[in-house]
Amino acid sequence: MEIRQLEYFLAVAEEGGFTRGARRLRVAQSAVSATVQKLERELGMPLFSRNGQSISLTEAGTALLPEAQGLLTAARRARDTVDQVRGGMRGTVRIGTLASIGMRPAADGLLVVDLPAVLGRFHVTHPLVTFRLNVAPRGSADHFQALADGRLDLAMVAVTDQTPAARVRPLGSVRWSLICPARHRLAGATSVTLDDLADEKFVDFPHGWGSRTLIDRAFAGAGIARDVPFEAADQASALGLVRNGLGVTFLPRAGSEGEGVSVVDVADADLDLRVGLAIAQQREPSAATSALADAIVRAAARTRR
Template sequence: MPTNFVAVAEEGSVTKGAQRVRVAQSAVSATIQKLERELGAPLFSREAAGVALTDAGTALLPEARALLSAERRARDTVDQVRGGLRGTIRIGTLHSIGARPASRGMLVIDLAEILGRFHVTHPLVSFQMRSSAQGSAGHLAAVAAGDLDLALVAAVDHPPGVRMHPLGAVRWSFVCSRRHRLADASTVRLEDLADETFIDSPPGWGNRAMTDRAFAGAGIVRSVPFEAADQDTSLGLVRNGLGVALLPRVGSEHEDVAIIDVEDADLDLPIAVATPTDRQPSAATSALLASILKAAGRRPPARRGNGGPAAARPS
């Protein structure tokens, strides 16, 4: 019963919640109605756009999540006794963490390859991979709330209840059209960009937080009329003269654009795996985390801990 309630609450829709748990919508609705009768209070308000939690539903949600976590831990305990890793790992993914071992400055991490090898070794472990419309901020909130077991994030900050396991950092550079007035510059400063029209990621994305902070620190208010969720879209807008952007050098090389270092700002974006601090990970999650850190050349974490070292550039 908590599974259906949590799924609907997180999806904001009975239909999407039913699809997530792979149960008929009518069955999910009936389960929630039964729970509401037992508790004597409505848990959702029905709206045209979906459903929203009532005060009672909001109060119940963390308790329901805790029940699901306890149930998963119980299964993990039994599975370990039976032998072999089992269970499902819920993973938050970034839109673009590329596997580019020959490229300088980009993080060397191929999640698909890691998961493929992990599946061969541990075939009884399954994965649920999710992206977030709120970028890394959405993943961090989901990890803290218990909705994800781990997540790849690009973030300069993280909320309480989350531990960051650094993987490396990606350098962002100034990118403009070859027709731009700064296209032939060897380097630029933030003040050179004060009057530019910017293309950037939506709020909540790690690189957006990084660049907003850099410009705010320089006392510059940017104009950002264009928001794009991926590097290729941003690059296309830059190439066609609609604005400038801060993007990774790798993946931005094109004959129609210039890529220029910014000399007076820290634009190294930390990349990390986020895990919760308030609950013990399953054996499968711990094993996958160790595989990811090993692939990035990092040392697996101690079994417990609340923090991690500062992110460093990969060697």
């Protein structure tokens, strides 16, 4: 069994297909298929169930997955150790990002940290380190799971609960405000209460996103059942739905002010969402991961000042 075989198996398993796995590895799909098939022959059992265009892990593949992740993590640490002796930090850092926080151009209003700028500066001083960015459909919940599974090294997350599987370094907080259509009855109000919104229809993000948890808990604490018929995948989509009269939503003020919508503060609820940088608890980070984490935390501290 070779490290390369495990890398190919892991890419297919995590990406959910041979084509996507090959794209991530930047090799031909035929090479990925041949390598995985060779591994299956050596192990004497199929690792994937193949049904047309879809695949799924077999029982053997499911059992191999955490072992492969652990072996590849150990191999990366070994390479990092040698690289440090040789004098050049290198490797790939896999970073989970938040769709509404940390990736917005400065012109739209900086929230917690300008992550692209941090990555750009880091690349200048450490040109042999590469980055792989991931935005998860279920937001922070997916990122915490990916850290636990070994699929991410770092993740920007919304902090709403205790996270025993990860160490979280604080980056800052973001105030969520009511966003309503410009012709809404509450547009232009100085502030609103949660009771004012009891009969509204809401646009929100999927369950698992930190902001969704924050808002749901605020309304539950006030004894108000919320109607959320529409879910959006990012801030721009949520704004578009609100602008077209499908409901109201909660978003950061930065990046939300514009034609067709009104931004109103909420007076009777703590809607400050804490944001942190999460690192897996159960394994030692690589030198590149540790250095990049320090750079992100320092940049966030400068933003707060």
